[in-house]
Structure formats: C-alpha cells, structure tokens
Amino acid sequence: MKKISTNENLVRIAQLSCGAEYSGIQGEIDSAVKQVHAVMVYPEVDIEDIENIEEEFGLKVASADLKLMMARAKSIVAGKVQVDAVFVATCFRCAEAAIVRSEIRRYLNEKTGIPVISYSFTERTTAGTLLTRMEALTTTARRKSLLAREKQSGLTAGIDSGSTTTKAIIMRDDKIIGKGWVPTIKVLESAEEAFNNALKEAGVGREDIQAIGTTGYGRFLLGEHFKADLIQEEITVNSKGAVYLAGTQKGSATVLDIGGMDNKAISVQDGIPGMFTMGGICAGASGRFLEMTAKRLGVKIEELGKLALSGNYQNVKMNSYCIVFGIQSLVNSLAAGSTPEDVAAAACHSVAEQLFEQQLQEIDVKEPVLMVGGTSLIEGLPKAVSELLKVKVIVPENAQYIGAVGAALLASGFISK
Amino acid sequence: MKVFIYPTNSLILSDLVERFGHEPLALMAVIGKKIRTKGLDSPPINVTPEDPKLGLKYAAVEVPSGVRGRMSLFDSLLTDAEAAVIVRDPVISFGCMGCARTNELVNFLIRAKKIPLLEVDYPENEDNAKEFVYKISEFLKSLKPAEDKK
CATH class of the missing domain: 3.40.50.11900 (Rossmann fold)
Structure with a gap:
C-alpha cells in the first residue's frame, strides 16, 4: 500500500x-x-x-x-x-x-x-x-505550517482507530460538539459506529462535514473508506490534541500516552513533537495489563483507578513486570491477604514504572506533563507517574479522545483547499 | 598455515601474512563471499536477520544483535584459525569492525584457542613501526608454511 x-x-x-x-x-x-x-x-x-x-x-x-x-x-x-x-x-x-x-x-x-x-x-x-x-x-x-495550527475552524471530524477502542469527534468552530467511543472489533464497522454516534450527538449529517482526519492503527483503512483529507500517525496527532485540550500550545510540554498496545512519550515544543519514543515490546507496560488486573479483581476497568487511589503499592510484592508473571504476583498477593485497593495500586505502579524506566530516558521530560488516552482516566496511573517523576501530571478534559480531537483540529487546515 | 588477523579487515596485516606464505583469515573474504551470494538482497553487506541468530553460537540473545551479526561473519575464521596476530589498540585507519564488544569477544576466543599467537601494540612512531613489522615477520617465519602442511 x-x-x-x-x-x-x-x-x-x-x-x-x-x-x-x-x-x-x-x-x-x-x-x-x-x-x-x-x-x-x-x-x-x-x-x-x-x-x-x-x-x-x-x-x-x-x-x-x-x-x-x-x-x-x-x-x-x-x-x-x-x-x-x-x-x-x-x-x-x-x-x-x-x-x-x-x-x-x-x-x-x-x-x-x-x-x-x-x-x-x-x-x-x-x-x-x-x-x-x-x-x-x-x-x-x-508539515510545520499545518502543525502550527492552534484553532479548529469549520465543521470537521476526527476518527482514531486504536488497537482497543475507536473514538470519533465532531468539532465546530473550535468546540467539541459530538463524541463517539466504541471498542474496536472490526476496524471499519467500529469506526462507522463511533462516527455515527458522534454525528448524532452533534446533530449534523455526514454530508455536512467539511474535512475528516483519521489516525491510529487503522488510519489508512479508515482514510480510504471515509475519503479522509488527513491520514496521520498518532504521535503527531496526539501531541497536537494534548496541548490543544490542555491549553498549553505555546512552549514546552511532555505528552505521555499509555495505549492498549504501545506507549508514546513525546517532547513537544509549541505544539510540534520534537523527540519522541514509542514502546511496543512488552504488554506488561500497556493498558492491557490494567485491563487484566481489573478482570482478575472483578471490577470494571473504569473502577480500577479509583480503587488504586486508596491503595498502597508497597504492600504488594511484584516479582515481574510481565503480563503473565506480574499478574501472577498480584494473584498471589490477593491469596496472601492483600486488599484489592493495594493490588490495583501495584498494577498502576508497575505500568508507570516501566514507562519511567524504559522510555522516559529517550526524551527530555519538561513540564507540563500531560497524560492522555483512555488509560489516563484510570486515576491510579497518573498518580503513579506523578510520584515517579515528582511532577504534577495533568489529565486534560476529554483525554481519551485525544487522537480524534487532534485529527479533527489538523483536518480543518484542509478546508480551504 | 591459516593465520587469523586482528583487526580482521586490516589490509596491511593480510598482506604481511600472505608474503610469508600463509593464508590470511580476513573478513574481507567473508563479506565479499556474502555480497556475491546469489539470491540474497539485503544491502549493504547481505547480512540478513537470520545471521544474528547464527551468532547465538557465541553469545546469548541478551547480547546486542549487531555483535551477534558480526560474530556470525567471524565464525568460519575462528573455526579455521591455526595461528593469530593481534594488534593491540590500532588506529581506525589500520582496520576496524566498529564494535568494541565484538572485538573483545573475538580476541578472547582467539586467545582461548591456544594456538600460536602474537600480540603486538600498534606502533606510535617510525622506530616502533620497524620493530612492529620485524616482530610480525619473525612470528610468521616461525610458523609452518601453508604449502608444507601435510
């Protein structure tokens, strides 16, 4: 292709x-x-x-x-x-x-x-x-001129086809007016569903959309299907979306995105990524690890973060970061009497520590540190990252839609063409 | 005799070994053969991702792939070596494989073979250079020539 x-x-x-x-x-x-x-x-x-x-x-x-x-x-x-x-x-x-x-x-x-x-x-x-x-x-x-865009204009859509979830956003005149969020099952069908949900919430028709941007693993397939104006990888798009949503488009920023399959750590200057790293070797450092922990604890993934906030990771001995052996450590801790709160905190700490050990040396971490993506809503995770980095970690509103927002914002640069 | 040289791509050492009637075991020949191998297209030197796996004979998977890839090239040279000349701390232009860890491992394996071995320092002035060539010449003369070998 x-x-x-x-x-x-x-x-x-x-x-x-x-x-x-x-x-x-x-x-x-x-x-x-x-x-x-x-x-x-x-x-x-x-x-x-x-x-x-x-x-x-x-x-x-x-x-x-x-x-x-x-x-x-x-x-x-x-x-x-x-x-x-x-x-x-x-x-x-x-x-x-x-x-x-x-x-x-x-x-x-x-x-x-x-x-x-x-x-x-x-x-x-x-x-x-x-x-x-x-x-x-x-x-x-x-594309420095495109990346310099700070405001969304017109009526645009962004679709982010991630490995775990598909997100869609409709924006009009610099405001989010529609959102769609569905698990990724079949790439095109999930994207259609998320897009339709967003259009419905926005109260606009597909034909009204002036420009579409696609990102994420399925970006090329979606780009072709939706005849997208912008097909862009997630490092650029997420950087843009993160600083836009956090209102930190000028100056330095660090964007951290722990995804379902890989992690991104990006040094951003004036909204443009400078240095970045993308890890994808170990599932133990991904959102999947937290999903498995939630499943083992019998709670929804949305509840894991709150549970972790009231736990102490130091009460649980983890022998491995591995998604198999690390989870085994958590299970053993539960059997030995650890509380679900402590286990949830230990899982968040484990993921954060791997990000810290394996990726953050590759970039210059400068404040503000922005955590984005679905995992940033698992409250225990930004807390664990904050403790390790010893800086305040900001989770912008709509952080889970970061890629779709970035795509909708950048796509508006194509309206006049 | 088949004489291993270090640096393994030193043209000067290779030439000296040849002049004294021995066969130099030099990397140029191995890479040349690899490049001329038909059906392979992995530029620039036709090392494929399979080669670092062959290097597992010498170093575990925790050793960087670049070291193991280089070791796969050295395999036949290390196996065939009957004598060796190692030049310590050479300048880059004298010959170089780029990776210090590979160099350490190769030198160790040659020493461990317990074959006739000469280790000399790279000369820093003209007098040292004469001494350097003399030592290597004497060493090579002391070895049984390749054609006399039964």
Missing part, C-alpha cells in the same frame, strides 16, 4: 547508526523510509573527524562506529550536510550505544532544532515497526 503521496516533498533523513547493517535490518529501515517518501543520507566525515570527535564531543567511547555517529552529528551541526530530520539508531541492550544515542539526540536538539528520532533495534525490527515513527518524523519535518 502506498502510504504517503509522492507529491509530498522528499524528506532527507540522516541515518546515524551502529550495528544496523550487521543486524540485517538496513533493508527494513530503507523500506520504511521509502514508504514515507523520504531518503536516507549518510553525512560524509573525514577519518580525522572520527579520530578527534571524542575530544570535541566530550564523550569517550570504545566503539569506532559510535565515534562515527558522533562525527556525523557534528557534521550536521556544522552545516556540512543539509538534512530535514535525523534517525539515531543503535542495538538494543548495548549500554555504550544507549548513552551515545541519547547524547547525540540531545546535542542535535539543542544545536539545530532538527526533528530527531532515536530507536534501539534487534534483528526482529521490521519496516512495519518503523513506519509510524518515520511517518511522524517526516511529518514534523514536512
């Missing part, structure tokens, strides 16, 4: 990586880049640049490919090569590379403002895994 129109500007992405070719995934990277109508470039450096980079960059490392990465970053900062975005990637589980990756990302962000994505790969990394990230990276580089 063609993902991005070739009418869009070709985006030049600099690849700064160590180990990609030896992991056998360079072809996957190239494939993802091609699908977003971009091209990888490899900044030229001299051997002297590599030999001197440790002194100049201030970081001593043993691996030559990491020195090469730093030298290439310096070449970009020095303006020796013109690129629109940067992809920084190293092997998963390499400590030395993780430090270099993080510092290069920070260095480029401070010195250039060029959008950067950092990623740690294994031999199992596929083009599909990289596509959403590359799409967000190229969108940030290519």
Whole structure:
C-alpha cells in the first residue's frame, strides 16, 4: 500500500547508526523510509573527524562506529550536510550505544532544532515497526505550517482507530460538539459506529462535514473508506490534541500516552513533537495489563483507578513486570491477604514504572506533563507517574479522545483547499 | 598455515601474512563471499536477520544483535584459525569492525584457542613501526608454511 503521496516533498533523513547493517535490518529501515517518501543520507566525515570527535564531543567511547555517529552529528551541526530530520539508531541492550544515542539526540536538539528520532533495534525490527515513527518524523519535518495550527475552524471530524477502542469527534468552530467511543472489533464497522454516534450527538449529517482526519492503527483503512483529507500517525496527532485540550500550545510540554498496545512519550515544543519514543515490546507496560488486573479483581476497568487511589503499592510484592508473571504476583498477593485497593495500586505502579524506566530516558521530560488516552482516566496511573517523576501530571478534559480531537483540529487546515 | 588477523579487515596485516606464505583469515573474504551470494538482497553487506541468530553460537540473545551479526561473519575464521596476530589498540585507519564488544569477544576466543599467537601494540612512531613489522615477520617465519602442511 502506498502510504504517503509522492507529491509530498522528499524528506532527507540522516541515518546515524551502529550495528544496523550487521543486524540485517538496513533493508527494513530503507523500506520504511521509502514508504514515507523520504531518503536516507549518510553525512560524509573525514577519518580525522572520527579520530578527534571524542575530544570535541566530550564523550569517550570504545566503539569506532559510535565515534562515527558522533562525527556525523557534528557534521550536521556544522552545516556540512543539509538534512530535514535525523534517525539515531543503535542495538538494543548495548549500554555504550544507549548513552551515545541519547547524547547525540540531545546535542542535535539543542544545536539545530532538527526533528530527531532515536530507536534501539534487534534483528526482529521490521519496516512495519518503523513506519509510524518515520511517518511522524517526516511529518514534523514536512508539515510545520499545518502543525502550527492552534484553532479548529469549520465543521470537521476526527476518527482514531486504536488497537482497543475507536473514538470519533465532531468539532465546530473550535468546540467539541459530538463524541463517539466504541471498542474496536472490526476496524471499519467500529469506526462507522463511533462516527455515527458522534454525528448524532452533534446533530449534523455526514454530508455536512467539511474535512475528516483519521489516525491510529487503522488510519489508512479508515482514510480510504471515509475519503479522509488527513491520514496521520498518532504521535503527531496526539501531541497536537494534548496541548490543544490542555491549553498549553505555546512552549514546552511532555505528552505521555499509555495505549492498549504501545506507549508514546513525546517532547513537544509549541505544539510540534520534537523527540519522541514509542514502546511496543512488552504488554506488561500497556493498558492491557490494567485491563487484566481489573478482570482478575472483578471490577470494571473504569473502577480500577479509583480503587488504586486508596491503595498502597508497597504492600504488594511484584516479582515481574510481565503480563503473565506480574499478574501472577498480584494473584498471589490477593491469596496472601492483600486488599484489592493495594493490588490495583501495584498494577498502576508497575505500568508507570516501566514507562519511567524504559522510555522516559529517550526524551527530555519538561513540564507540563500531560497524560492522555483512555488509560489516563484510570486515576491510579497518573498518580503513579506523578510520584515517579515528582511532577504534577495533568489529565486534560476529554483525554481519551485525544487522537480524534487532534485529527479533527489538523483536518480543518484542509478546508480551504 | 591459516593465520587469523586482528583487526580482521586490516589490509596491511593480510598482506604481511600472505608474503610469508600463509593464508590470511580476513573478513574481507567473508563479506565479499556474502555480497556475491546469489539470491540474497539485503544491502549493504547481505547480512540478513537470520545471521544474528547464527551468532547465538557465541553469545546469548541478551547480547546486542549487531555483535551477534558480526560474530556470525567471524565464525568460519575462528573455526579455521591455526595461528593469530593481534594488534593491540590500532588506529581506525589500520582496520576496524566498529564494535568494541565484538572485538573483545573475538580476541578472547582467539586467545582461548591456544594456538600460536602474537600480540603486538600498534606502533606510535617510525622506530616502533620497524620493530612492529620485524616482530610480525619473525612470528610468521616461525610458523609452518601453508604449502608444507601435510
């Protein structure tokens, strides 16, 4: 399937990586880049640049490919090569590379403002895994004027086809006038249902809608079905939706979205994503973990958060973050006499701690910290994140509709066309 | 004899080994063979996601895929090595595989093989360079030439 129109500007992405070719995934990277109508470039450096980079960059490392990465970053900062975005990637589980990756990302962000994505790969990394990230990276580089939009205008709709739920929003003149929220069963049928519910609440007909935006896992299918004006990945859309709903469009912000299948942590500047990370390796760090906990406790997912607020996670010993063994720990705690409140709090803490340990190092956490998505309504979860980060966490109104709101807002940029 | 060299892609070491009648076990040959393999299209060096799995022979899955992918390339060299020359702390232009962890593991495995081994420091001046070449030459002369091997 063609993902991005070739009418869009070709985006030049600099690849700064160590180990990609030896992991056998360079072809996957190239494939993802091609699908977003971009091209990888490899900044030229001299051997002297590599030999001197440790002194100049201030970081001593043993691996030559990491020195090469730093030298290439310096070449970009020095303006020796013109690129629109940067992809920084190293092997998963390499400590030395993780430090270099993080510092290069920070260095480029401070010195250039060029959008950067950092990623740690294994031999199992596929083009599909990289596509959403590359799409967000190229969108940030290519559509700055669209992303600068701060107000919704006209009558527009946004549909967010998530892995667990499908959300639809109707907006008119900068106000939400209709909402739809249904579990995702069949992508198109669920989207139709959510959209119809939103239209009904808004009191408008489908034919009245001036522009539609789709996002989420099913965005391409929905985009085709609804003839959407905007088909956009969720990193860009959620960033926009979050700062819009929280009223923090100017300046820095951090957006955290713990989804049904993956988590996003995004550093936002003036409503545009800068650095971001998208985790999707472990279900124990997802909304699914909390769903399973609620099921085991015999409560609805909506009730789990309130339960967690009155519990203490420290009263429950969790031996694992795993969705199987972690849940087993919770079950054992219940059998040993722990209260459901403590177990609910422990489940929220477990998910928050994984987000904290595995993803938040990849971005600069700046206040305000906004939690969005359906899981942000599980009150115990923002509380656990707040305790770990030691900052106030804001959950904007309608946080569960974040993607649909962002899509409706951005879609209004297409009305005049 | 089949002489393993480190850095494994050092053209100078490879040439020296050849001049003294031995067969250099160098990475260029392995990568060259991989690139020429028909039916494979995994640019730039035709390493596929299956190769890091072959590297599991040397390192567990918790070791980065880039290390295991490189180790899969070294496999035949490590197996065939009958002698070895390791240059300690070489500059990048002398030869380089990019990954320090791979280098550590490869050097360890060669030492553990208990084959004739010469370890020399990379020379920092001309006098040291002469001494460097002399030491390697003497070592290579002491080995049984490849053609004499029964």
